[in-house]
Amino acid sequence: MGLELFNTLILSLLVVVAVLSLWVRDLVVSAVIFAIYSFLMCLLWAEMGAVDVAFTEATVGAGVSTVVLIATIFNLKRKAKD
Amino acid sequence: MKRAAFILVLLIGLLLAWAAKDFPTWGDPHAPASSSPVSSHFISNTGVDTEVPNMVTAVLADYRGFDTMFETVVVFIAGLAVISILRGGPTRRTRDREFVVDFEPDLIVTNTVRLIVPVIQIFAFYVLAHGHVSPGGGFQGGVAMGASFILIALSWDLKTALTRFPIERCFTVAAVGIVIYAGIGLLSMALGGEFLDYAHLAKVLPVSPEMARYHAMLGVEIGVGFTVSAIMFALYASLSTDGRMQDGL
Numbered sequence: 001m002g003l004e005l006f007n008t009l010i011l012s013l014l015v016v017v018a019v020l021s022l023w024v025r026d027l028v029v030s031a032v033i034f035a036i037y038s039f040l041m042c043l044l045w046a047e048m049g050a051v052d053v054a055f056t057e058a059t060v061g062a063g064v065s066t067v068v069l070i071a072t073i074f075n076l077k078r079k080a081k082d
Numbered sequence: 083m084k085r086a087a088f089i090l091v092l093l094i095g096l097l098l099a100w101a102a103k104d105f106p107t108w109g110d111p112h113a114p115a116s117s118s119p120v121s122s123h124f125i126s127n128t129g130v131d132t133e134v135p136n137m138v139t140a141v142l143a144d145y146r147g148f149d150t151m152f153e154t155v156v157v158f159i160a161g162l163a164v165i166s167i168l169r170g171g172p173t174r175r176t177r178d179r180e181f182v183v184d185f186e187p188d189l190i191v192t193n194t195v196r197l198i199v200p201v202i203q204i205f206a207f208y209v210l211a212h213g214h215v216s217p218g219g220g221f222q223g224g225v226a227m228g229a230s231f232i233l234i235a236l237s238w239d240l241k242t243a244l245t246r247f248p249i250e251r252c253f254t255v256a257a258v259g260i261v262i263y264a265g266i267g268l269l270s271m272a273l274g275g276e277f278l279d280y281a282h283l284a285k286v287l288p289v290s291p292e293m294a295r296y297h298a299m300l301g302v303e304i305g306v307g308f309t310v311s312a313i314m315f316a317l318y319a320s321l322s323t324d325g326r327m328q329d330g331l
Contacts, residue, residue: 048108052138052218055218055222056222059225060221060225064232067232067318068318068321071318072321074322075321075323
């Protein structure tokens, strides 16, 4: 029961966060929301027992790729045009 | 146009949601992944063949070693491609950036980073070296190692990080990582086995063939860690400066 609730919570948060990251105009905010998405995925992997995958998601997905995205955004215009 | 795209995305989303109900439920013993003979072979033989408790690492670095080797090569080539494409471009210093970052490193930030960077690096070594016993391994440890240098670059500036890990050394370290991986493979070939057949390393190591596979996996993971950490830092250095490798964010 508790696990079911946890899964439902995380999966619905995933959808919200995914839509939100496309919704916002500011690309830095979008990148940070992507990091949140990765952390939620990481939680989900860890809960399923795939700890190796969760670890990779936390380091690569939430850590380095966010930094790389932000490093790229700082060399662009910050706001999306449309 | 926007509305059409929205409807298209909605339709494909519904299609995926509809298809998702055919997936086996979580933990289903009759799921194709659980019932295939390959999985049961690995589950029953990993401990016997290799003495490695973490089955994921054993599959990744030993049974599927060839695959992981070329995954590392892909990381290497991707890093080289990004850096050489950005470096070749014209130097467009004049383009207006929306951000003007002040270059004075913050006292609180730098001192915090000074404290936590050694911890991150030791943790990275632990993840790398303990990868075949607990979750972790070359990729995760390498990324944590690269991230510690990125943290230095973020809190001081890129120049400080590049004095500790020059970009030329990044390429050397990345190449050395692949040479370590391929070298272990070639060594086992020279000792009479096939490429990456670590059990034959027992002829030069004073251990049983099973333990030879255990130790060779560690060697291979170290190679992966070298390449990944160097490429991660080089990627950041290149992307944050538009390929100029100076000033930084």
